Amino acid sequence: MKRRHILTASAAVCLLMTASLGHAEGWSPERPMTMVIGFAAGGSTDIQGRVLARSLEEYFGQPVNVVNQPGGGGAVALTRFLNVEPDGHTFMFGVQLGLTFSPIVTETEYDIDDFRYAGTLVGGQFGVVARGDAPYQSFEELVAYGRENPMTYAQQLPMDQAIMQLIADQEGIDLAIVPTGGGGGMAPLLLGGEVDFAFSGGTHAQYTPTGEMNVLAFLTRERSPFYPDVPTLVELGYPYAMDDFRSFFLPGGSPDEIVQAFEDAARFAVEHPPFVETTVENTLHPIVFMDAVETEATIREIRAANEALMAN
Amino acid sequence: MDFSAVGAAAAEALTLASFIGIGGGVLLGYIVGVIPGLSRSVAISIAIPMTFYMSPFIAISFLIGLSKGTAAGSAVSAILLNAPGEASSAATSLDGYPMAKNGKPKTALQVGLIASVLGDILATIILIFVAIPFARVALLFGPYEMAAILAFALVFIAGLSGGNIFKGLAAGGLGIFLGTIGLDNQTGLPRLTFGYTELMDGMPLIAVAIGTLALSEMFIQSEKLRYDRENMSVALKKDSSDRITWPIFKTIFPTILRGTGVGTFVGALPGLGPSVGSFMSYGMTVKAAKDPETFGKGNPKGIAASESADNAVIPAALIPLFGLGIPGNVSAALLIGAFAIHGITVGPLLLRDNPELLYSIFAGMILASVIMLVLGWYGLMVFAQITRVPPHVVIPIVIFFCLAGMVLQGYGTFGLVILMAFALLGYLMKKYDYSFVTFLVAFIITPMLELNLRQSIILSRGNWEILLGRPIAMFFIACTAIALIALIIRTFRKEKPLAEVPAD
Numbered sequence: 001m002k003r004r005h006i007l008t009a010s011a012a013v014c015l016l017m018t019a020s021l022g023h024a025e026g027w028s029p030e031r032p033m034t035m036v037i038g039f040a041a042g043g044s045t046d047i048q049g050r051v052l053a054r055s056l057e058e059y060f061g062q063p064v065n066v067v068n069q070p071g072g073g074g075a076v077a078l079t080r081f082l083n084v085e086p087d088g089h090t091f092m093f094g095v096q097l098g099l100t101f102s103p104i105v106t107e108t109e110y111d112i113d114d115f116r117y118a119g120t121l122v123g124g125q126f127g128v129v130a131r132g133d134a135p136y137q138s139f140e141e142l143v144a145y146g147r148e149n150p151m152t153y154a155q156q157l158p159m160d161q162a163i164m165q166l167i168a169d170q171e172g173i174d175l176a177i178v179p180t181g182g183g184g185g186m187a188p189l190l191l192g193g194e195v196d197f198a199f200s201g202g203t204h205a206q207y208t209p210t211g212e213m214n215v216l217a218f219l220t221r222e223r224s225p226f227y228p229d230v231p232t233l234v235e236l237g238y239p240y241a242m243d244d245f246r247s248f249f250l251p252g253g254s255p256d257e258i259v260q261a262f263e264d265a266a267r268f269a270v271e272h273p274p275f276v277e278t279t280v281e282n283t284l285h286p287i288v289f290m291d292a293v294e295t296e297a298t299i300r301e302i303r304a305a306n307e308a309l310m311a312n
Numbered sequence: 313m314d315f316s317a318v319g320a321a322a323a324e325a326l327t328l329a330s331f332i333g334i335g336g337g338v339l340l341g342y343i344v345g346v347i348p349g350l351s352r353s354v355a356i357s358i359a360i361p362m363t364f365y366m367s368p369f370i371a372i373s374f375l376i377g378l379s380k381g382t383a384a385g386s387a388v389s390a391i392l393l394n395a396p397g398e399a400s401s402a403a404t405s406l407d408g409y410p411m412a413k414n415g416k417p418k419t420a421l422q423v424g425l426i427a428s429v430l431g432d433i434l435a436t437i438i439l440i441f442v443a444i445p446f447a448r449v450a451l452l453f454g455p456y457e458m459a460a461i462l463a464f465a466l467v468f469i470a471g472l473s474g475g476n477i478f479k480g481l482a483a484g485g486l487g488i489f490l491g492t493i494g495l496d497n498q499t500g501l502p503r504l505t506f507g508y509t510e511l512m513d514g515m516p517l518i519a520v521a522i523g524t525l526a527l528s529e530m531f532i533q534s535e536k537l538r539y540d541r542e543n544m545s546v547a548l549k550k551d552s553s554d555r556i557t558w559p560i561f562k563t564i565f566p567t568i569l570r571g572t573g574v575g576t577f578v579g580a581l582p583g584l585g586p587s588v589g590s591f592m593s594y595g596m597t598v599k600a601a602k603d604p605e606t607f608g609k610g611n612p613k614g615i616a617a618s619e620s621a622d623n624a625v626i627p628a629a630l631i632p633l634f635g636l637g638i639p640g641n642v643s644a645a646l647l648i649g650a651f652a653i654h655g656i657t658v659g660p661l662l663l664r665d666n667p668e669l670l671y672s673i674f675a676g677m678i679l680a681s682v683i684m685l686v687l688g689w690y691g692l693m694v695f696a697q698i699t700r701v702p703p704h705v706v707i708p709i710v711i712f713f714c715l716a717g718m719v720l721q722g723y724g725t726f727g728l729v730i731l732m733a734f735a736l737l738g739y740l741m742k743k744y745d746y747s748f749v750t751f752l753v754a755f756i757i758t759p760m761l762e763l764n765l766r767q768s769i770i771l772s773r774g775n776w777e778i779l780l781g782r783p784i785a786m787f788f789i790a791c792t793a794i795a796l797i798a799l800i801i802r803t804f805r806k807e808k809p810l811a812e813v814p815a816d
Contacts, residue, residue, distance in 0.1 A: 071723075072495070072512030079509045080724075105500050107507070152771055158500040178455075178767045179498035184657025185763065191661070192451040194771060206665055 027261040029089055032063040036092040038077030039070050044202070044283040045246065048122060049093040051278040055269045074098030078110050084251040088258040091118075092249040100244070100302040104310050105158065112303060116250040117295040118259045119266030122279055123288030124244035125226070126160065126219040128233075129204045130197040131190060132211040139217040139236055142197060146173035154180045154189050154198035160219065162309050163233070163240040164199075170238075205284035219243075225286050240309065243302050245288060247295050263292045321671030325679050330370055334676050337374035338683045341381020342691070345388070346698045347706055348395040352382040353642045354529055354710070357521040360650050361717040368654040369669055373676030375650055376626070379643050380432055380680050383586065383623045384688055385695065387424035387615070392417060392546045393699045400586035400622045403594040407607060407614030412546040414610050415554065418692065422556040423612045424619045425688040427568050431620030433681045434572045435579070435627040439634075440674050442580075443663070446635040450660030453636055455767035456779065460788035461638060462761040467792050468581075470750045471799035478803060483746045484754040490515055491758025498766070510726045517649045519718060519727055520755055523734025524741070524748050525642075527714045530707050531739045537703050548696050564616035567597050571617045575624025580632060585641040585749075586625040593621035627677060634662055634670065637760070642749055645756040 386397030470480030494514030629640030637659030
C-alpha cells in the first residue's frame with residue numbers, strides 16, 4: 001500500500017505547481033457545490049471539512065457550501081446520500097467507519113457498492129494508551145503486568161473491545177472492559193486512575209506532550225508519523241488492526257471523469273497549506289493521501305477485517 | 313493561576329467580535345427577559361442553533377450573556393407590569409410594582425438593575441475562585457461519585473419542581489426512557505430506533521428542548537391570549553426626584569450581599585433554580601428586617617433581595633457544570649449541549665485542556681455584567697416600552713425561530729415532526745401539571761447517568777464493598793435515600809411544595 005505522509009512544512013512549493021494546474025481539463029463544476037458532512041458542526045470532521053471546502057473553492061472556482069447531517073456515526077448522511085444526483089455537485093467528505101463498521105452491527109439501507117470513492121485525505125490514529133506514571137511503559141510490560149494482576153480497560157468502539165478481549169484471552173489477562181462514550185470521557189477515567197489502560201481515537205495527542213499519557217501501541221496498520229517509535233499491534237505479533245480514513249464519497253453512478261476530478265482535487269488539498277495545517281495542528285490527524293482505486297480497495301479490506309473480528 | 317493565560321483571556325474578551333457577541337447576547341436576553349411569557353430556557357434553546365458559526369468562546373459567552381440579560385430584564389416587567397418576565401422575578405414584583413405605582417418607577421428599576429449587576433459580578437467572582445480549585449480536585453470524582461450525584465440531582469429536581477413526588481418521578485422516568493434511545497454506548501447496537509437512522513444518536517436534544525420548552529409554551533401563551541386582557545404598564549415620566557440616591561444604595565447594599573450569598577449557594581446545588589433563590593432571599597430579608605410590615609408596599613430592599621439572588625444563581629450554576637459536567641438547572645443543561653456542538657466536553661478536564669477558553673469565558677462573563685449595567689441604565693426607557701409589545705406579535709415570531717432553529721440542525725422534515733411531537737408532549741405536561749423541567753433534565757443527564765452507572769458496576773466487578781472506600785459516593789447515596797423518603801412523606805401529607813420551580 002503506497003501512501004504519503006505529508007507534514008506542514010513541505011507544501012508551499014507544491015501549492016504553486018498545483019494551483020497553476022487548476023482544472024485544466026476534464027470535468028469541472030458549473031454551479032455552487034454542496035459538501036455533506038455526516039457529523040455535527042464543531043467536531044474534527046467538521047473542522048477539517050470546512051477548511052477543505054475553502055481549498056476546493058480555490059481549486060474548482062465555485063463556492064462550496066457545507067451541510068451537516070449528523071447521526072449514527074455518518075450513517076444518517078450516507079442513507080440520505082443514496083438519493084443524490086451523480087452530477088458531481090453534491091459530494092461527501094466522509095468517515096469510512098460508516099461503511100466499514102456500521103453495516104455490520106446494524107441494518108443500513110446502503111452498502112459499499114452504492115457509492116463511488118474518489119480519494120483519501122486524512123488518516124486515523126487509533127491507539128492504546130496508559131497513564132504516564134503507570135508501572136508499564138510498553139505494551140509488552142502491560143501484558144506481563146496483566147498476567148499477574150486483574151486489569152481494567154476503557155473501550156470506545158465494539159471493535160477495539162473485541163481486539164482487547166482477544167488479546168486478553170490469548171495472554172490470560174483477567175480484563176474488565178468499561179464503556180466511555182468517547183475520548184472526552186476516556187481522559188478523566190484514565191488520568192483519574194479509575195482504569196488501567198484505554199483506547200484512544202486521537203485524544204492522546206493532547207496528553208502525550210506533558211507525559212501524562214503514553215501510547216503503548218497503535219491499532220492501525222502503519223505507525224503514526226507523530227509517534228514513530230510506538231509499534232503497531234501487528235508488529236507486536238497480534239494479527240489485529242483497526243483503521244479509519246476520511247475520503248471523498250460520490251453518489252453511485254458518478255462517471256469516471258468526475259471521480260478523476262475529485263481525485264485530483266484531493267491531491268491538491270493534501271498539499272494546500274491551510275488544509276494541511278488545520279488537520280495536523282488543530283485536529284491532530286495525519287494527512288494520508290490515497291487515489292480512488294486504493295481508497296475503495298482499502299474500504300473493502302477494512303470491512304472484511306472488521307467482519308472477521310466481530311464474528312469472534 | 314496561570315497569568316499568561318489570564319492575560320490572553322482578557323485580550324480575547326476585549327475584541328470587537330466578542331463585544332458584539334456578548335453585547336448582542338445581553339441585549340437579546342434583556343428583551344426576552346422583559347417580555348412576559350418568553351423565558352430564559354426558551355431563549356437559550358432557540359439561540360443555540362444561532363451559535364453554530366461562532367467561535368466556541370463567543371458562542372458560550374453569548375449564551376451566558378443571554379441568561380444574565382434575561383435575569384436583569386425580567387425585573388422591568390415585574391416592576392412596571394406586575395407580571396414577571398421570568399418566574400424568578402416574581403418576588404421582585406411584590407415590592408417593585410407598589411413602588412412604581414407610588415410614583416417611583418425609575419428608582420425601582422434602578423434598584424433592580426444595580427442589585428442584578430452586583431449580584432451577578434460578585435457571583436461570577438465567586439465562580440472563578442471556586443471553580444478553579446474545584447476543577448483541580450474534580451478528578452477524585454470517579455464514576456461512582458458521578459452516578460451518585462446524578463441520581464441525587466434527579467430525585468431532588470423531581471421533588472422540588474412538581475410538588476407531587478410521584479408525578480415528578482413519572483416525568484423523570486419518561487425522560488430517562490427517551491434518553492435511552494440510540495446506539496448502546498458499549499456494543500454499538502441500536503436501541504429503540506425502529507429502523508430510523510436519525511435516531512441512532514438518540515432523540516435530537518434541540519428538538520426535545522425547543523419542543524417541550526419553547527414551542528409548547530407558545531401554545532399555552534396563545535391560549536391565554538384568548539382569555540386575558542393585557543395589564544396596563546406603568547409609564548415612566550420625567551421626574552428628576554425619581555432616581556436612585558446614595559442613601560437608598562447604602563440601605564440596600566447589605567441586602568444585595570445577602571441575596572448574592574443565598575443565590576450562589578442555591579445555584580451551586582444541582583437542581584435548584586433562580587426562583588428558589590429569589591424567594592429564599594426575599595424571605596430571609598423580610599425576616600431580618602426591623603420593619604417587616606413595609607415589605608410588599610414598595611420597600612426597595614425587597615427588590616434588591618430578589619434581583620441580586622436571581623442573578624447570582626446564573627454564574628453559580630456553572631460551578632458544578634465546569635467542575636463535574638453536571639448541570640445545576642435547565643439552562644446549564646442546555647449549555648452542555650452547546651459545548652458539545654462546539655466539540656468541547658464539559659467536565660473536570662475542561663480547565664486543564666482548555667484553560668484559555670475557560671478564562672476567556674470568565675472574562676466574557678464579567679464583560680457581560682458591565683454591558684448589562686450600561687444597557688440597563690441607558691436603555692431603561694426603551695425596555696419599558698417593550699412591556700407594551702402585545703403577545704400576538706411576540707408569539708408568531710418565536711414560533712418562527714423555533715422552527716428555523718430546528719431546520720438549521722440538519723435533521724430535515726424528520727426533525728420538524730419530532731419537534732412537533734415534543735411540543736404536544738410539553739403542552740400536555742404543562743396542562744396536567746407534570747414537571748417538564750424534571751422530564752428535560754432527566755432526558756439530558758440519562759446518558760451520563762447510564763454510562764457512569766455501567767462503569768461503576770463493571771469496575772467494581774459487582775462488589776458492593778468498594779463503596780466503603782468511596783465516602784463522597786456514599787454521602788450522595790445517603791442523601792438520595794433521605795430526600796426520596798422526605799419527599800414521599802411530604803406528598804402524603806399534601807403539604808405545600810417548598811417552592812415553585814418553573815423553567816429557568
